[in-house]
Amino acid sequence: MLDAKIPAGPLDQKWSKYKSTCKLVNPANKRKLEIIVIGTGLAGASAAASLGELGYKVKAFCFQDSPRRAHSIAAQGGINAAKNYQNDGDSTYRLFYDTIKGGDYRAREANVHRLAEVSANIIDQCVAQGVPFAREYGGLLSNRSFGGTQVQRTFYAAGQTGQQLLIGAYQALERQVALGNVKMYSRHEMLEVVVIDGKARGIIARDLVSGKLERHFGHAVLLCSGGYGNVFYLSTNAMGSNVTAAWKAHKKGAYFGNPCMTQIHPTCIPVSGDHQSKLTLMSESLRNDGRIWVPKKQNDTRRPNEIAEEERDYYLERRYPAFGNLVPRDVASRAAKERCDAGYGVGSSRQAVYLDYADAIQRYGKIELGKQGLDTADAATITRLGKEVVKEKYGNLFDMYEKITGENPYEVPMRIYPAVHYTMGGLWVDYNLMTTVPGLYALGEANFSDHGANRLGASALMQGLADGYFVIPYTIGDYLADEIRTANIPTDHPAFVAAEKEVSDRINKLMGINGSQSVESFHKRLGKIMWDKCGMARNAKGLQEAIQEIRALREEFWKDVRIPGAVAEYNPELDKANRVADFMELGELMCMDALDRNESCGGHFREEFQTEEGEALRDDANYMYVSAWQYAGTNNWQLHKEPLNYEVVKPSQRSYK
Amino acid sequence: MEHYNMNLTVEVWRQKNKDDKGGFKSYKVKDISSEMSFLEMFDVLNEQLVHNGEEPIAFDHDCREGICGACSMYINGKPHGPWAATTTCQLHMRAFKDGDTIVVEPWRAKAFPVIKDLVTDRSAFDRIIAAGGYVSVNTGNAVDGNSLPIEKEKADSAFAAAACIGCGACVAICKNSSANLFIGAKVSHLALLPQGEPERRTRVINMIEQADKEGFGACTVTGACEAVCPKEISIANIARLNKEYMNASFSSDK
Ligand SMILES: Cc1cc2nc3c(=O)[nH]c(=O)nc-3n(C[C@H](O)[C@H](O)[C@H](O)COP(=O)(O)OP(=O)(O)OC[C@H]3O[C@@H](n4cnc5c(N)ncnc54)[C@H](O)[C@@H]3O)c2cc1C
Numbered sequence: 018m019l020d021a022k023i024p025a026g027p028l029d030q031k032w033s034k035y036k037s038t039c040k041l042v043n044p045a046n047k048r049k050l051e052i053i054v055i056g057t058g059l060a061g062a063s064a065a066a067s068l069g070e071l072g073y074k075v076k077a078f079c080f081q082d083s084p085r086r087a088h089s090i091a092a093q094g095g096i097n098a099a100k101n102y103q104n105d106g107d108s109t110y111r112l113f114y115d116t117i118k119g120g121d122y123r124a125r126e127a128n129v130h131r132l133a134e135v136s137a138n139i140i141d142q143c144v145a146q147g148v149p150f151a152r153e154y155g156g157l158l159s160n161r162s163f164g165g166t167q168v169q170r171t172f173y174a175a176g177q178t179g180q181q182l183l184i185g186a187y188q189a190l191e192r193q194v195a196l197g198n199v200k201m202y203s204r205h206e207m208l209e210v211v212v213i214d215g216k217a218r219g220i221i222a223r224d225l226v227s228g229k230l231e232r233h234f235g236h237a238v239l240l241c242s243g244g245y246g247n248v249f250y251l252s253t254n255a256m257g258s259n260v261t262a263a264w265k266a267h268k269k270g271a272y273f274g275n276p277c278m279t280q281i282h283p284t285c286i287p288v289s290g291d292h293q294s295k296l297t298l299m300s301e302s303l304r305n306d307g308r309i310w311v312p313k314k315q316n317d318t319r320r321p322n323e324i325a326e327e328e329r330d331y332y333l334e335r336r337y338p339a340f341g342n343l344v345p346r347d348v349a350s351r352a353a354k355e356r357c358d359a360g361y362g363v364g365s366s367r368q369a370v371y372l373d374y375a376d377a378i379q380r381y382g383k384i385e386l387g388k389q390g391l392d393t394a395d396a397a398t399i400t401r402l403g404k405e406v407v408k409e410k411y412g413n414l415f416d417m418y419e420k421i422t423g424e425n426p427y428e429v430p431m432r433i434y435p436a437v438h439y440t441m442g443g444l445w446v447d448y449n450l451m452t453t454v455p456g457l458y459a460l461g462e463a464n465f466s467d468h469g470a471n472r473l474g475a476s477a478l479m480q481g482l483a484d485g486y487f488v489i490p491y492t493i494g495d496y497l498a499d500e501i502r503t504a505n506i507p508t509d510h511p512a513f514v515a516a517e518k519e520v521s522d523r524i525n526k527l528m529g530i531n532g533s534q535s536v537e538s539f540h541k542r543l544g545k546i547m548w549d550k551c552g553m554a555r556n557a558k559g560l561q562e563a564i565q566e567i568r569a570l571r572e573e574f575w576k577d578v579r580i581p582g583a584v585a586e587y588n589p590e591l592d593k594a595n596r597v598a599d600f601m602e603l604g605e606l607m608c609m610d611a612l613d614r615n616e617s618c619g620g621h622f623r624e625e626f627q628t629e630e631g632e633a634l635r636d637d638a639n640y641m642y643v644s645a646w647q648y649a650g651t652n653n654w655q656l657h658k659e660p661l662n663y664e665v666v667k668p669s670q671r672s673y674k
Numbered sequence: 675m676e677h678y679n680m681n682l683t684v685e686v687w688r689q690k691n692k693d694d695k696g697g698f699k700s701y702k703v704k705d706i707s708s709e710m711s712f713l714e715m716f717d718v719l720n721e722q723l724v725h726n727g728e729e730p731i732a733f734d735h736d737c738r739e740g741i742c743g744a745c746s747m748y749i750n751g752k753p754h755g756p757w758a759a760t761t762t763c764q765l766h767m768r769a770f771k772d773g774d775t776i777v778v779e780p781w782r783a784k785a786f787p788v789i790k791d792l793v794t795d796r797s798a799f800d801r802i803i804a805a806g807g808y809v810s811v812n813t814g815n816a817v818d819g820n821s822l823p824i825e826k827e828k829a830d831s832a833f834a835a836a837a838c839i840g841c842g843a844c845v846a847i848c849k850n851s852s853a854n855l856f857i858g859a860k861v862s863h864l865a866l867l868p869q870g871e872p873e874r875r876t877r878v879i880n881m882i883e884q885a886d887k888e889g890f891g892a893c894t895v896t897g898a899c900e901a902v903c904p905k906e907i908s909i910a911n912i913a914r915l916n917k918e919y920m921n922a923s924f925s926s927d928k
Pocket residue numbers: 055056057058059060061078079080081084087088089090091092093094095096178179205206207208241242243244253254255258259261262298438439460461462463474475476477478479481
């Protein structure tokens with residue numbers, strides 16, 4: 018039976034009670050306890066730095082050449098916190114409520130409430146580190162709005178919020194490296210978890226420069242290895258983002274939670290051709306001021322500027338007057354797909370909609386005119402002033418758009434289309450962030466915990482930093498307090514030897530195939546199956562087909578993949594092959610999970626289950642649970658269900674109308 | 675935007691490992707679309723190499739959005755290639771035309787040894803940050819974020835300096851292999867904020883000392899770094915670095 022270990026008591030007191038009653042480890046003992054942290058994104062860097070500060074001996078790993086380059090660096094829009102600096106009615110409860118509702122009632126109340134509680138501390142911590150958040154003229158912190166909420170609670174640093182937060186955490190981490198509390202292993206990839214007597218006790222990692230396998234012992238192992246959106250090949254994730262660390266843990270006994278819950282982001286630059294290697298996000302913050310539309314006429318090939326106002330369909334404003342362009346991501350993505358499928362798409366591929374800044378430029382121009390005390394001005398001046406404001410707010414995003422597409426978004430509306438962006442699913446964890454393997458934790462995007470079936474914008478950064486700075490320092494102590502008598506286990510222990518052999522056998526097997534097709538080509542084919550059949554819309558027939566197709570593809574991969582180069586050297590093709598092999602197993606599980614869930618909720622849209630208006634139709638009577646899948650051998654999984662009990666929020670049909 | 679296809683010759687530095695001498699090799703690529711990114715052109719070339727049973731060209735990259743700082747190619751004699759304020763991954767093929775020859779090399783600096791082909795070891799930058807590029811504030815010690823207002827102008831300048839992505843282009847172009855633009859950016863970011871004040875003196879001295887140890891050269895203010903920086907980090911940051919360093923060195927309470 019799955020036990021989420023949720024503390025007793027009223028929701029808003031659980032965390033404070035937990036903190037004041039959990040077990041502690043005294044400073045002398047902390048020095049003897051070793052913790053392995055896989056990943057140095059927001060979750061991993063904040064955890065490694067905080068645990069180092071507490072006095073634990075930490076070893077941190079990342080596959081990039083520096084911890085500063087983790088995928089978190091790319092986050093653009095912002096980070097939420099219930100500070101209520103704007104005096105617009107925000108509170109811990111409201112952030113909690115918005116997150117639960119935004120997640121379409123598939124997240125655990127206790128975890129989400131804790132997240133909302135610590136959110137304010139995150140901002141304070143980051144400001145103290147010198148994170149240069151945007152400020153108002155009075156010198157105070159500035160906020161903006163994001164999708165799925167009606168308050169302004171998003172803190173930001175232009176369009177580079179993730180970068181600034183990660184640099185803050187990275188600097189804290191490097192400080193601990195200098196103090197000798199953390200040892201950093203860059204260009205290292207964790208390829209196996211070592212489990213001894215049922216507890217996680219270490220890892221096998223590959224030094225990506227020399228190709229050598231290494232054994233590392235730890236009293237506990239933290240996986241902060243990010244999400245698995247790249248199973249779709251094309252996504253907004255960094256090229257290296259992968260599921261391998263989580264997947265190895267899964268195969269060693271950690272259950273996988275809600276694997277099918279993927280987020281498709283509505284505003285990305287559309288695919289331009291077969292050569293496409295990744296998709297670029299245009300931050301959700303652009304929906305604050307931009308208006309989304311398509312022509313009212315099908316297959317309209319005129320240029321956007323030639324289409325008159327009354328011939329445009331601002332379909333989000335039409336369908337969802339209360340939230341308009343700021344509906345949550347799942348709703349906005351499906352609405353775009355619906356319009357394009359119905360023949361209203363724009364651009365040469367017809368798989369795009371417009372995101373238009375013309376109105377915003379005029380509106381800001383007029384406000385600026387007022388500020389400058391000018392009461393009359395020609396249209397050109399208003400436009401110029403408006404463009405300046407837009408540039409200050411979104412300049413780097415507009416530049417990026419222009420570099421990629423060669424079009425100037427200040428003059429012509431941007432073309433956008435939904436793309437895979439984030440995975441709500443991940444390793445199942447309890448309230449302590451521990452997986453079903455004792456001593457093995459999952460933090461950040463790698464766990465399934467806080468976002469249910471759909472994540473609200475600016476909440477992933479919040480969750481990663483909450484997990485790393487403010488949750489794990491308490492919860493890990495509760496576990497390690499009972500481990501102070503466990504001496505370091507020497508790495509010639511048979512479990513380490515066996516785990517290393519498993520890794521080297523697989524690598525040798527991969528290298529020995531010597532087939533004819535590249536790793537990349539398999540990854541592309543997997544991505545196409547996933548996008549077509551387990552993407553924005555799913556149905557039972559497609560999912561069943563996908564499972565068969567993935568199995569066949571996997572078989573072909575293990576017979577015919579070609580990996581040039583050698584094992585004992587820097588070999589990016591081999592690294593990629595290791596990752597793609599795991600994605601191919603995960604893909605099957607995602608389809609199984611999507612097939613099991615006979616309802617639509619959040620990012621999981623089963624065509625068979627929708628309302629007459631085409632909205633997601635939940636089935637609370639039968640599916641109000643977290644799916645936690647246990648690995649049971651090749652092509653075989655056992656489903657465990659964690660029932661979700663809503664004690665405070667009453668689930669209702671989500672409405673943004 | 676009009677699209678076109680092109681055939682190109684790419685001269686690439688191939689080096690098996692850090693001990694290998696290395697040298698240029700020439701490759702032909704066909705039907706490259708002007709809509710591709712520079713790295714997507716490399717993807718095409720690498721697929722071609724794998725197909726022919728050759729080893730693909732190793733290069734660092736990850737975000738492909740111009741923000742992680744991993745990509746680092748020296749293209750036609752310029753770090754990150756011909757476009758101003760653009761990383762290699764954001765450079766697009768419409769910068770080239772049919773028949774062009776493109777020469778691609780790794781960053782070259784004593785402190786950035788080559789690992790393989792176009793991949794170099796830039797961990798020296800991490801050690802410079804570890805020497806002092808932070809504010810010493812343990813988790814949980816912070817006061818309310820709005821308790822200390824910061825003038826917008828200062829906050830904006832700190833942000834502009836903090837935009838550095840740690841790519842190393844400034845070092846690669848510098849005839850002295852100086853890291854002063856990189857260090858200046860970090861020192862400025864923290865010196866401009868009240869949070870950075872308590873460690874202002876030790877920070878700058880320790881970071882400069884570490885850079886010397888790593889083998890970066892001295893700065894002779896040629897300004898080449900500013901011109902190639904993909905994030906337009908201003909050379910004014912080097913001036914501030916020098917000022918901070920002078921103040922720190924001459925102050926009695928070090
Ligand atoms: C383009 C983009 C924009 C975004 N914008 C926002 C935003 O504005 N607001 C928001 O809240 N969220 C945003 N998100 C989501 C958010 O950025 C991520 O969910 C979050 O940063 C994930 O952080 P993480 O620490 O969990 O993982 P990551 O940052 O993905 O870090 C993973 C780490 O694990 C390491 N790793 C992985 N596998 C291994 C292995 N096997 N061995 C060793 N190391 C390994 C990597 O090296 C890396 O250090 C955005 C996402 C994208 C793609």
